[in-house]
Amino acid sequence: MMKHLFLLALALVLCASFGAPPAYSQETTLTPQNPLAVDMKERSVSVLAQVNGKYLVQTTRHGVVFKEGKNGEKSVFVALADPETFYASLVKLGLKAGNNMTWDNKEKTYVQGDPLDVSVTWKGAKKVYSIDEAIKDSNGKPLAIRFGGNLAAALKMKTGCLMCLDSCPVGITSNATYTYGAIETRKEAALTGNKDVLPPDGTLVVITFKAKK
Amino acid sequence: MNKRTQDARDEEKGSWVRLVGEHLKAALTGLVAGYCLALVLGRSVWLDMRVNVGHVLPVSVACLVLASKNRQRPVGIVPFLLLQVLGLALLFSAYGLSSSAILIVPAGLFREGFHLSSFSLTNIGLFLLCLIGTVDAVWMYAVVRERIRNRRRHWTQD
Numbered sequence: 105m106m107k108h109l110f111l112l113a114l115a116l117v118l119c120a121s122f123g124a125p126p127a128y129s130q131e132t133t134l135t136p137q138n139p140l141a142v143d144m145k146e147r148s149v150s151v152l153a154q155v156n157g158k159y160l161v162q163t164t165r166h167g168v169v170f171k172e173g174k175n176g177e178k179s180v181f182v183a184l185a186d187p188e189t190f191y192a193s194l195v196k197l198g199l200k201a202g203n204n205m206t207w208d209n210k211e212k213t214y215v216q217g218d219p220l221d222v223s224v225t226w227k228g229a230k231k232v233y234s235i236d237e238a239i240k241d242s243n244g245k246p247l248a249i250r251f252g253g254n255l256a257a258a259l260k261m262k263t264g265c266l267m268c269l270d271s272c273p274v275g276i277t278s279n280a281t282y283t284y285g286a287i288e289t290r291k292e293a294a295l296t297g298n299k300d301v302l303p304p305d306g307t308l309v310v311i312t313f314k315a316k317k
Numbered sequence: 318m319n320k321r322t323q324d325a326r327d328e329e330k331g332s333w334v335r336l337v338g339e340h341l342k343a344a345l346t347g348l349v350a351g352y353c354l355a356l357v358l359g360r361s362v363w364l365d366m367r368v369n370v371g372h373v374l375p376v377s378v379a380c381l382v383l384a385s386k387n388r389q390r391p392v393g394i395v396p397f398l399l400l401q402v403l404g405l406a407l408l409f410s411a412y413g414l415s416s417s418a419i420l421i422v423p424a425g426l427f428r429e430g431f432h433l434s435s436f437s438l439t440n441i442g443l444f445l446l447c448l449i450g451t452v453d454a455v456w457m458y459a460v461v462r463e464r465i466r467n468r469r470r471h472w473t474q475d
Contacts, residue, residue, distance in 0.1 A: 157438040158425030161417055163362050177429055178366055288363045299417065305438040 132310045139184035142193045148314035149193040151266065153181040157305025160297040165269045165287040167239065167279075168311060173264010180239065180297035181224075181311060183266050187258045190266050191276050194251055199315055201253025205273035210284035215271035217251035219316040222267070222277075224302070226309040237301050239269065241281075242294040248280040249313070267311075269295045277313065340382055343392045345452055347381030348374060349400040355426050356407040371430025394456050401449070420446070 132150065134141055139152035153168060159180045166179035170186045183190075195201070202217030222235035236246045249267060257274045258265065268275035270282035270293075286292040303309070351374040359370045385392050405419075412418035420442030427441050428434065 157421050158428075161412060161421050162359070162365070162425070165362070165366060171434075175366075177369070177434070288366055291362075294362075305421070 136184050140189055147197050148312050150310050150312045151183050151185045153183040153309055153311055155302055155305055155307045156182050160299035163294040163296055167267035167269050170264030175263045187266055187276050191255045199251050201251050203253040210273045214280045215250050215252040215278045220249045221314045221316050222249050223312045224309050226303050226307055238298055240296050240298045245281050249277050250280050252278045339391055343381045343385035344378045346392045346397045347378035349404055351377030352404045369429050371426040374430035394460055
């Protein structure tokens with residue numbers, strides 16, 4: 105019996121090791137080696153990221169996080185571009201950072217800075233989805249993503265946060281709909297990726313941050 | 318090769334396979350126990366955002382393997398099955414009766430805990446489902462077969 109059990113477990117481990125690699129988006133020039141693009145004409149920054157299936161079921165306060173950051177496994181989208189390059193790209197577009205969030209005021213202050221239209225698409229997607237379609241808010245409120253700035257804090261903390269789902273003193277962009285702590289501690293809202301819209305875990309998507317007109 | 322040498326080799330091979338089997342049973346019981354604990358801890362968004370709750374899994378596996386080794390007593394099927402029922406109850410109470418809850422949540426914890434970021438959650442989920450399902454079936458078959466054999470032996474002695 106033990107022999108059978110051991111052989112079965114071994115066979116299962118071998119089967120699982122042939123996991124399929126993630127599909128790459130063909131609707132963009134972005135690649136894992138070149139994961140960020142700036143479009144000066146459209147005033148937008150596009151970032152390549154992977155869907156994290158865990159947060160299509162569980163609540164998170166992290167929207168887009170660089171894969172090598174401390175919070176790289178805690179977000180709906182795992183970005184392949186780092187916060188510093190992302191920040192520099194938004195500045196290059198002429199966008200103004202809010203830089204109004206601090207550790208002391210974070211729970212009572214809404215993030216400021218130029219507003220952004222965020223959208224998501226991927227190979228085989230029916231259309232370009234707005235961030236409000238891709239992220240589900242238990243209160244049904246739309247996300248108000250703003251260029252918070254916070255570069256110094258981002259470099260110091262190394263969390264990798266590109267987009268947080270509530271106002272944040274570390275994330276380069278964050279959601280002005282809620283103040284810090286609304287999701288984690290005060291339970292004012294529960295945000296998850298929309299599993300009815302987003303593709304399966306591991307799929308590469310392109311997230312575009314465009315200056316609001 | 319004489320028969321005695323062959324028998325000794327078979328016995329040695331059998332004891333090695335038995336040892337691996339016992340460790341595997343202890344490891345899987347530890348995994349399921351770890352899941353129960355991780356599911357309770359993971360309900361706190363605050364905690365989930367700050368620590369890797371999945372690390373409970375390898376720690377629990379290591380604890381059970383070491384404990385079964387030190388106690389020189391095999392892990393029983395009853396705790397293994399009861400922990401599975403508890404794990405499913407925790408899973409369904411937190412995420413509802415859905416296939417994504419059974420596949421994605423345990424797979425997410427496993428991927429984080431064992432740092433298998435290159436594997437998709439669907440593959441990990443299916444692997445875990447097959448592994449635990451197979452072990453359940455084989456283990457239950459072995460227990461039933463052993464009981465029937467003991468009963469027959471008892472009748473023969475009578």
